[in-house]
Amino acid sequence: MKGWVERQQSRAAWAFLSPALLLLGLFFFLPVVAGLALSVTDFDIYAIGDFSTVRFVGLRNYVQAFTNPVFGTALRNTFYFVLVGGPLSVFTSLGAALLVNAPLVRFRTFFRTVFFAPVVTTLVAVAIVWRYLYHPSYGLLNLALGKVGIHPIDWLGDPHWAMPSLILLAVWKNFGYNMLIFLAGLQSIPEELYEASRLDGATAAGRFRHITLPSLGPTFLFVAVMTMIGHFQLFAEPYVMTQGGPLKSTTSVVLLMYQEGFKWWRLGMASAFAFILFMIMLAATWIQMRLQRAEAS
């Protein structure tokens, strides 16, 4: 009879799981498979009009992506944003979390709220303010630089400065979220550890190096991976601030994908872009996990 019970149990389990599985299949797996299928066709505006014009093109979209200089630029820009913006964002968050968590700081809740505020505001509204800050002749930033004798910088108009400007904006906009996660990590470190180390005569730097950092390990991994994935998907910042310009210096892979897919309706090519980015993100995540695991052991 035990077999019958087990069968009934597993049947019940499937019954409970099926709505979730159905939704997941319908709205996640099916679109991904459809996207993969699209990426080996030349589905475009002609195909929407007349389905018989769709051709199977094998890997041509992928080959064209890699020979397309704009895609190369977009890849470089995206990596720039990930490699410079990502660590900057993580360390800013960590710094802010340490500050807010420091026992000497007053008005902690106030700072926590202030630092978190940019995360919950919409980027479109924030972008308007930042465009003013970055304005070459009337902007606050250049005004401040002028006071110390530095020539005005065309933040968003100069191809060399546009990406750093977006990184600054992105760090400011997002560091509050990771700060909260770091804060939770910091608060879960038992106070006894610090007490004991103080009794043993450890310095503040030593306590940070040997207690805080190792205890934050899992938090760090989580934050780093999530930040990296988020940064690979750079889209809204260039979309609202620069439209990918000047000279494509802020065109990210996702922005290019959006333009290809929803501006020019070359959905086959856009899907290929999506899968290339997906593979890159997968690989980067895997490398990061391996590195952190190697360090931990």
Next chain:
Amino acid sequence: MRLSKGLGALALGAMLAAGSGCARGPAPGRVELRFWAMGREGEVVQELVADFEKLHPGIHVRVQQIPWSAAHEKLLTGHVGGSTPDISQLGNTWIAEFSALNAVEPLGPWLERSSDCNPDSFFAGIFDTNRLEGVVYGVPWYVDTRLLFYRRDLLGEAGYASMPTNWKDWREAMRAIKRRVGPKRFAIFLPANEPTQAEILGLQAGSTLLKDHDSRGAFQDPPFRRAFDFYIGLFREGLAPPVGNSEIANVYQEFAKGTFAMYITGPWNLGQFHDQLPADLQGKWATAALPGPEGPEGGVSLAGGSSLVMFRGSKHKAEAWQLIEYLSQPEQQLRFYHLSGDLPARREAWRDTALSADPRFRSFGVQLGRAVSTPKIPEWENVIAKIQDQAESVIRGAASTDSALAALDREVNVLLEKRRWLLERRRLSGQPVAEAKR
């Protein structure tokens, strides 16, 4: 993943559209026409539509106003979801795309039967943008073209009583202005982030921009090359600042300050210049039709604007045509101009003193007579974006003219591969391929 979101949005859009379609039916015995119009036009057309309904008590027109930024996507998703309106405003560079989608109704038979709406009564270049391989898909509603706005005082001080009409004299005038205004100010502003100027000069030099039935780029061919050299020369000589719109920030302020004396732009700026420039400058600015390579006849410009189209899926085509006809009447076109500032597409309307008395408007009338259409293919806007990318990199000194034009042809040829395949398929199936006519 982006794509799945897009498909989801598509499906959702279709569902919503279908839902709203059956929620509110017309009153019994009355035909309901659904009319999509964009931006400001969608707002002001309500007034004209109200009078149309009085004339045709059996028809109720439901105008849906769509912001320009969402218009293209909404029309496409509407088509995919089978919820297109009966009639819509359509930017005339979109017509090729929607006819490729098989979404819009050929209007030839309707035009033939019409007593009032006659192709000859429109600006020829503008009407032509609606004609693809001999088939008419839209009726011009209002028109748009680009010409020169300039500071008469600065041109006068440089020794020119009026705007020159050929490239050589035009450039001489710019040099004369530049000599007077010094290194910090310029003769002309040609926004580095706009493809329009390169496009217009190319057309003026006789380039077709594309060749072989619009299936390959013609950017390295002599006509375009000549125009491009002229264009880039203006930057290299320091006559035009190598900057984009965002770096100029406020065009009206800089124009008032004399940072530049000329600016190629469109009719919407007639109102803007009037409102934004200080009072003491109002007598000092003028408009002029563009100079041509050899003389005024060659000074062509873009045939822009919006048309009215009927969708294939419409169940009330006769009524939709009545509305198109009504909005095309010269009186209605003129009323629409007074409401919106959009220039009328019917030439009869230009006899009205509101337009013919003001020399700034008269220049537009002249320029519209020389408006020509760009290649009418669905990929055109994508081609334009590529022209802009390459032109900008030459202007900003990141590439040479040779390599930029070669890259432009190469990229455009990759882009148009599908078109070549479609043409080949048609040829093999025995269908004639009409010669592209501009």
